[in-house]
Amino acid sequence: METIYTLINTIEIKDMKIILLPVIALIMTSAVQAADKPCSMNDFNGRWTAYQGAVTVNPHTGICHFSVANGLAQGNCDFSNGFAGPFKGEVVVNRNCSVDFEMDFTPVPVVSTFQVQMHKDKKSFVGRWKNNFDVIGVTNAVKR
Known part of the structure; x- marks a missing residue:
């Protein structure tokens, strides 16, 4: 038993x-x-390398190296259409890790507005952009 x-x-x-x-x-x-932690400006601060591809009006590609610190981006871009130069712009980081920022190439009259989404590791992003000449494109970047 x-x-x-x-x-x-x-x-x-x-x-x-x-x-x-x-x-x-x-x-x-x-x-x-x-759930991942909400994003803040601190997550976007740092050095970035971004690649652009214009898909309408004036198709071209480009590479930009820039730094972000406390809501301000500044750097340089080099495009396949022959345009190259420095830019500055404001950055807004949303809690859902979407980011809105500008590349203002003054004195050249080109301003590009970006809408991107950071990856959950906060070391890369993908998105779209449009400039004041109605050129529309895609972008992706990595944090360096």
Whole structure:
């Protein structure tokens, strides 16, 4: 009789282990899947390299190296259509990690407005842009 009791206890313990393992796995997965922290300006501060591709009006590509500090971006761009130069612009970072910023190439009368989304690691972004000449394009960047 004692053997049967030991066998039943062993089966119950094994069954409990079998049930507990998936429960523990679910709890751990939900912790990993927890919502990311909201974004702030601090997440966008730093040095970036961005690539642009104009897809309308005047198709061209470009590369820009820039720094962001406390809401101000400044850097230089070089485009395949022959235009190159410095820019400055304001940056707004939203809690959902979307970012709006400008590249103002004054004294050249070109202003590009960007709408981008930071990756959850906050080290890259993708998005779109439009300038005051109705050129529309796509962009992506990495933090250096």
